[in-house]
Amino acid sequence: MDENSTVLQLHDYQIHFGTLGPELVDLVSPYGKIFVLVDDNTRLHCLPVLQVCLQNTKLHILEIDSGEQHKNLDTCQRLWKEMFALRSDRSSLLINLGGGVIGDMGGFVASTYMRGIDFVQIPTTLLSQVDASVGGKLGVDFNGLKNSVGLFRNPLAVFINPEFLQTLPAQEVRSGYAEVIKHALIQDVAAWKKIQKITDLEAVSWQEIIHESVAIKHQIVREDPHELGLRKLLNFGHTIGHAIESVFLESSKPLLHGEAIAIGMICESYISAAKGKIDEEELTQVTAYLCTIFGSPAIDPVDYDEFIIRMQGDKKNTAGMINFTLLEKPGKGLINQTADEELIKASLDYYHRLSIV
Numbered sequence: 001m002d003e004n005s006t007v008l009q010l011h012d013y014q015i016h017f018g019t020l021g022p023e024l025v026d027l028v029s030p031y032g033k034i035f036v037l038v039d040d041n042t043r044l045h046c047l048p049v050l051q052v053c054l055q056n057t058k059l060h061i062l063e064i065d066s067g068e069q070h071k072n073l074d075t076c077q078r079l080w081k082e083m084f085a086l087r088s089d090r091s092s093l094l095i096n097l098g099g100g101v102i103g104d105m106g107g108f109v110a111s112t113y114m115r116g117i118d119f120v121q122i123p124t125t126l127l128s129q130v131d132a133s134v135g136g137k138l139g140v141d142f143n144g145l146k147n148s149v150g151l152f153r154n155p156l157a158v159f160i161n162p163e164f165l166q167t168l169p170a171q172e173v174r175s176g177y178a179e180v181i182k183h184a185l186i187q188d189v190a191a192w193k194k195i196q197k198i199t200d201l202e203a204v205s206w207q208e209i210i211h212e213s214v215a216i217k218h219q220i221v222r223e224d225p226h227e228l229g230l231r232k233l234l235n236f237g238h239t240i241g242h243a244i245e246s247v248f249l250e251s252s253k254p255l256l257h258g259e260a261i262a263i264g265m266i267c268e269s270y271i272s273a274a275k276g277k278i279d280e281e282e283l284t285q286v287t288a289y290l291c292t293i294f295g296s297p298a299i300d301p302v303d304y305d306e307f308i309i310r311m312q313g314d315k316k317n318t319a320g321m322i323n324f325t326l327l328e329k330p331g332k333g334l335i336n337q338t339a340d341e342e343l344i345k346a347s348l349d350y351y352h353r354l355s356i357v
């Protein structure tokens with residue numbers, strides 16, 4: 001094993017951190033046909049690295065166009081057809097080499113092909129390394145709803161190589177970093193103290209940060225694999241963040257997921273403070289750090305009602321109340337909280353005031 005490699009042993013599979021090496025070679029060797037799913041970007045930037053590692057293995061490349069708009073059943077059908085055309089059987093393996101779109105859809109394609117073949121996740125974006133690669137959620141967008149068709153299933157293994165981030169656009173790295181901040185804020189005060197020292201994302205040595213962040217997510221999903229309770233901690237920042245993301249998606253200046261979630265985390269921290277959970281100083285600290293990393297893209301008060309309509313449509317709500325995960329304190333999330341419209345608007349105003357100074 002490479003001296004810089006580390007492993008997180010889960011109950012039924014391993015997550016390897018570091019340069020791709022002999023563990024991957026050994027893992028794929030018993031399989032018949034080996035497929036690699038890439039998109040146009042990961043074919044260019046990431047596939048050559050995998051090919052060096054698996055140089056003595058015949059790889060069948062499956063390529064799709066990059067982008068969330070291709071995460072659908074039409075693309076799955078094309079992939080299943082390609083696999084049938086190559087007479088692939090249940091001894092085949094699918095390696096998903098890409099971001100969350102490739103991982104979610106490739107895992108779904110593998111899990112349903114002939115009732116399920118094994119698959120390996122090699123996430124290549126920061127978001128997919130710290131978030132999508134852990135927790136077993138697979139699927140595609142359907143009927144206008146994100147991730148509405150899919151299943152839970154674990155991969156054979158996950159290989160997280162931070163070197164892939166070198167070719168990832170800086171804005172995508174920053175977007176993924178929102179989930180790193182979220183993991184620290186909901187579960188790990190030591191991690192929160194540590195990451196606040198990071199102000200330049202281009203100077204970060206990622207492996208340790210990613211390992212710690214994955215360990216936090218893993219700890220949460222292990223206790224609640226099917227999102228019945230504790231896993232809701234991961235929704236911090238996402239009730240307001242998703243609403244903002246979806247409204248901005250229809251505008252001329254869409255936000256990346258993590259950029260919207262950063263705004264959501266500021267607003268939901270405000271709500272936490274207003275409800276007497278975190279104190280003023282902690283709110284200021286969380287707000288200041290998120291603004292250091294993400295700036296403060298403007299939101300327009302004209303959109304507040306539309307944001308609230310989207311929040312009301314969130315499938316996580318119960319009894320007509322908008323469901324929030326708030327902060328008890330930095331490093332400790334609090335699930336199943338609510339806030340009325342007035343407080344939600346006050347939180348949006350708090351953020352709005354930051355974005356106009």
Ligand SMILES: NC(=O)c1ccc[n+]([C@@H]2O[C@H](COP(=O)([O-])OP(=O)(O)OC[C@H]3O[C@@H](n4cnc5c(N)ncnc54)[C@H](O)[C@@H]3O)[C@@H](O)[C@H]2O)c1
Nearest residue numbers: 041045066099100101124125127128131132137164167168
């Ligand atoms: N399963 C889960 O638990 C879970 C959790 C969070 C998000 N997701 C899903 O993940 C998806 C978003 O993931 P994402 O942000 O990784 O998006 P993505 O897969 O679309 O990747 C973002 C962009 O980066 C490119 N790219 C990927 N790796 C690269 C590299 N190393 N160098 C250069 N370019 C590279 C991709 O081609 C794409 O253009 C969404 O569909 C979301 O629903 C799933």
Ligand SMILES: [Zn+2]
Nearest residue numbers: 179238257261
């Ligand atoms: Zn997210």
